[in-house]
Amino acid sequence: MNSQKSIAKQELLIEAGRTEQQYWQDLWRYRELFYFLAWRDILVRYKQTSIGIAWALIRPFLTMLVFTIVFGQLAKLPSQGAPYPILVFSAMLPWQFFANSLSECSNSLISNANLISKVYFPRLVVPTSAVVVSFVDFMISGMILLALMAWYNFVPSWRIVTLPFFIAVAFAASMGAGLWLASLNVQYRDFRYIVPFIVQFGLYISPVGFSSSVVPEQWRLIYSLNPIVGVIDGFRWAILGGESHIYLPGFILSLALVFWLFISGIWYFRKMERKFADVI
Template sequence: MVRYKQTVIGIAWSVLRPFLTMVVFTVVFGKIAKLPSDGVPYPIMVYAAMLPWQFFANALQESSNSLINNVNLLTKVYFPRLLLPLSAMAVSLVDFLISIVILFALMLWYHFWPDWKILTLPFFLFLDLLAVLGAGLWLSALNVKYRDFRYVVPFIIQFGLYISPVGFSSSVIPERWRLLFSANPMVGVIDGFRWAILGDSTQIFWPGFLMSVGATLLFCIIGISYFRRTETSFADII
């Protein structure tokens, strides 16, 4: 893959990054802070959240820069501009599929197996795709006009990691704040992944989940609408 060209370990980075993050979160939140893990091994609980988050973060980073990284194509060749951010998301999807290997390895190590709910995982992956599609299209279009967003996006991703239940379970959030917490689209995606992977060990807060789905659909509509409205001017502005 082009992304890992001239790297020593190549595509193994797609596995190493979420694995090392999982280790850090397990030590900080599981061992030091001693936060609850919904009755499952803490590494599996964290990694079940790392899968959708890592895909979202990587795809958002790549798609937001996809237009300004392909200036020659935009100014010399006509093609549907939507293909550039979509292709960037597709590359991150390949990384996501490779990263699943670590999840199976963790399950083997801890003798933990999912139940029938694992069959619902494609639905939650689709929600993840919608979340990154809306945000990625919106930010990629804004990046063409305002190059500041090239530096803002990494901050957004870092901030999003702190306000999403990646290193901890959503159950630690006080009930009076759960709906507000769920306004973050990734809360519903991550909770859905955990529900599908961990089975009866975790429960979905359905009012919050529905709010997250609504926020995801809203951002997706806004992102697609803004991108389509501005794409005719990309070649002139860039």
């Protein structure tokens, strides 16, 4: 009888790993939750829309068209020896990935508040799944770039083999900035209004519609304080080849900032993680 009572009193305690090693092991254990959240967000994003996932193609295509007309046809800016639509879209890909990641990550914890407040799992799963969903849009939008290359009979040089490296840099930049905004948005709900402004303003100060080579030489290093500048220049260097080049001091600076953003984003997220369930 006493043994039955002791069994009845036993409880299952679920808690976060006490060490960093246990935490990263928990990430692997909860990989199925990661798949579920990412797949759910992909399905929900275009649910009940008439053309569905085609929006991932239409939005960047229309933006590219506007930039081509304004900067290529009206302003007559240089295109680094490539057709201007390809110049623009080779920058649209990493920019859209970065911008979508910021928007999705910043709201990811708030959107999953019920899940976060009830059960334990590594909270890092939530913003990471948001970045992966944005990466799916990135891959879909890449079909437009392939179509543009076919239309203009544009064949990339050997540099295209370096593109995975610049994709990894874009992923790190998106992840780092996304973790910062996700954490801050839980503490300060004002960031739900700040993030759209950051995305809109960032589009104007990033070399999406034009080549960063038009920036005066004395301002190039300061301009590279925007970490996405190095990412975009890297994409163009890999895709366009030919006359495109990387401003090495600025690229190194951007790369260092991306690395700092990624490491500090993880650090700040882990620091705030234990408070999420109470604050959210």
